[in-house]
Amino acid sequence: AADLAAARDDAAARAAESAALTARAAAAPAIELVVDSGGTILAANVAAERALGYPRGGLVGQPFEPLFADPAAVAPAIGDGADPAARFAALRDALADGAARSVVLLSRRGADVPVLLAAARGDGAAAGELVVTALDRTAGAQAERDRDRLARALDEVTVGVGLLALNGVLSWANRALFADLGHETDCRRGCTRLSDLLRVHDGAAADWLDVTLESLSDGMLDIDLAIDQLPQRIDVGDATFALRYAPIYDPDEPDSVDKLLVTTTNVTEQIAAERGRARQEELLAAFQVLLKDRDGFEEFLDECDRLVDLLASGASFGLEKRALHTLKGNCAINGLRRFAALCHELETAIVDRREPMADGERRRLVAAWADATLELRHLLERRGDDVVAVPVAEHAALVARVEAGAPAAEIAGVLRDWTRARLAQAFERLERQAIAIGQRLGKPVDVVRDDGGLRYDGKRLAPLWASAVHLLRNAIDHGIEPPDARRAAGKPERGRIDLTARCDGDALVVTIADDGRGIDWQRVADKARAAGLPCSTRAELERALFATGLTTRDTVSDVSGRGVGLSAVRDEVAKLGGSIAVDSRPGRGTRFELRVPRAAAGASGPLRLVAAAAQRS
Template identity: 30%
Template sequence: DQVSALLDNSGQGFLSFQGDLLVQPEFSHPCLAFFGGSPAGKPVDELLFSGDEHARDTLRACIEEALKEKDSSRAELYLSLLPEEIAIGARVLKAEFKPLDRAIMVVLTDITGEKALAAQVARERTRLEMIVSAVTYGNDFFDAVAEFTGFVQDGAGMWRGRDRAVLYRTIHTFKGTFNQLGFHHLPTALHDVESSLQRLGSRADGADAAAMVFARDWQGVLNADLETVRDALGDDFMARRGVVTVTPEQAKRFERFARGLLDEADVPDVIEEIAAIRTVSLRQAIGDFDKMIHQISARLEKEVAPLVVEGDDVRIDPEVFGPFLRSLGHVFRNAVDHGIEDPDCRLSTGKSEVGTITCAIRRVDGALAIDIADDGAGIDVETLRRRAAELTAADVSAWDIADLVFADGISIRTEATELSGRGVGMTAVKASVEELGGSVRIDSRPGRGTNFLFHIPFPPQVEGR
């Protein structure tokens, strides 16, 4: 009686059953609340998984094997295959299955409140990430918003007669950009549309694909995210987009320059100052990817050292280089997702458990040379070649590594995730560097890592500029 009283007041549900799966008459009082009445005599598989036939089959199979075992440790191994969390109505219960003498005991703990709190914490973390991104990377934040707003305003009409693959890559790049900036609703919506475009396959032309994409209320989705920033930082912050701050001394020099009152010897310095205001440091712009790298590595449970960016500090026009810089998110994302191994794997091959990603920038003979390297596993060329053969009608036997990596729709992954697997990100990288009149090549060594080497004329050869 004393033990029963303790169990009844523990807040946990205790019940047991034998090979027939019928709950025994003895159970703790919280089970009444969990199941909306007495569970005695009812099949435990239907109590725990009433709407999931697959889960019921799994439970029956694991219980049958566990009850056959005389070794309790082997019985526990079978029971460990059962779900640890079970949803019953509005409750989430933690379930522990324990072997007894010719029976199984189930211990149920209500973790509904904990799960709700964890979800709330996750939402708050996401909200704070976006606010920090807006403050820390203000120019990138507002540039991305402005570019996406322009994309939405142009609408489906802009894509009539255009290759639907370009639309697909555009959606993919926007998803990566807004993921990096900590947006909550927009990346999820873009991922959903990517999946819908993929399901369309080759059946639809560009006009049909665009009609489906722009059927969404993108402005509404964007505003839902921006409202988070507006609530935290106010309308004044949102109104400051595109505003350039200068010191009082600079303002005086610029005014004297405009009025022709500046000494001729000072004119070159002022012109350089004015040019610097609308340019950004390439090293700093690439260094900003460190945050994304560590967000992804934490999500994948990998260890990656801080991004090292070295070499010449070149200032670039963000309007010209913006698409290229945003496309580099695909390179860094793939370096973490596909390149850097998990700590155990790295240690087993004699590497440090902490992976490294570096970037070197050089000005060479009127051009920029940008080398992005990781010390991961390298690219599995033959696996990529087999995937290309499965997904295309072309003879890929003679394709080199660049052909395979930059081919549209080819990925080592058989299933897409929100991080990668669509096979369009690297195509976007190649397209963006070629728009600058540049080129990219790949050097990958099995077990040692991969280098992406970009060569871009400087100033870049951009049509219309």
């Protein structure tokens, strides 16, 4: 990166120096001479004396014609044998029309002085005299030589360098730039569009380049914003190149950008190193989650496997949108942020075009998921499925029941329950997720849990817990107010989330509640009406709230705003044969109640309360 910056700065400095030389040539003081009718110089200004190598006053009295390197090129009528007066007369007549022409004068320093020369009779000059003016082009010629030397030097560097006009044409580029962009043809002199070089590899980047340059040229974008919007990277085969731009201003209009200096640098190894570091950081974050709750992490992977398989096999637009939204949220919370970012990218793409993923996008998703979880699966494989983890309190309760002579059937039932997941673990995961979301949004929350000592079949309810994260995201993003707003409303600065579970007859009831601002039912009605959904009764409003695509947000973030979270929860509850209800009060919060048949929550038999066994002792 430092080498790139140095090369870019050096190239920009050289280009600026070349432009300055050209500007100085254009602004150089004019050479002025007054020549009498006999061809003798009567007066000369300082610029003439300096350019031709004479001291002050040294040109006065010198013959005019010998200053020319080739007088015959100016006045073909000059003859070798003619006397000086006749030769000057021919030269004077040729110059008297005042037309500008390029000639070469001779300097006493032994160097040619190219000039743009014009001569005319002065208004106050005597008959036959000439007042001669000339523009010294030495600086301009030197600038041209400097540009040629710079071009040859830049052809030897490995960083691609080019001058990009605002019409998209590369007015010049070195060999490295063409090679970096995968082109062997060396079309350098104003006949190659940069977008044509990019289009072979990325058509969207090429189109965006042209649009941005056109907006810059039309004055619709300032230079800083335009540079930020130009393509920054391009993949060429297996290599990746960074594109950088720097403005070159018009010397005659300092506030006007004339061209852009563009550089290309191979950053393939740099990107590989960055990805390696990101992978290690991601693996560490996921491993920390795994250490806290191994069973929960396995459930998370299993549920994500199910969703990835669903997306890989092809699904409807609505189902894909919900699956990607769920994957994004759960992977972000469990440490797999790169995969979560990919899900967000794909979700945005399908929503923008309103159609399911393309085959290439599905393959990319599947490959990214396999790559993200490979090492984690190796870690999980080190422990078999023949291990049952039991909290010390539950073990102590069982020992007490055995010592008290509890029936064998009761003891066997408790032992069978131990092979199922503790609902406390699911709530602990939800608590960590709620705290992480709150920290991210600047809304600290406290989570109060009451799991009732219940156990459940982990595989059957894994999709439900995965979708329940949407309720937490909505509660914190939509419901919980910022700390200053809570203070103003007389509430504690920290928001509160309540997670409770209980058995109610043949149903497992899970409640997720917050103490936020509550649901704005009027806004729900407005959004439902705009979407063509019934919204005249409270029941219709609640159905609209869970409709796919309905959101009270006007903008989309990577946390919420697409209107798919609540519909995902509704669908998972429905798959288990259950129902979901909502109760919300302005300024007091919102409460979602999920009711699932107990039979759907376990592989066999009813859910058990170990605490109840302990009480009977």
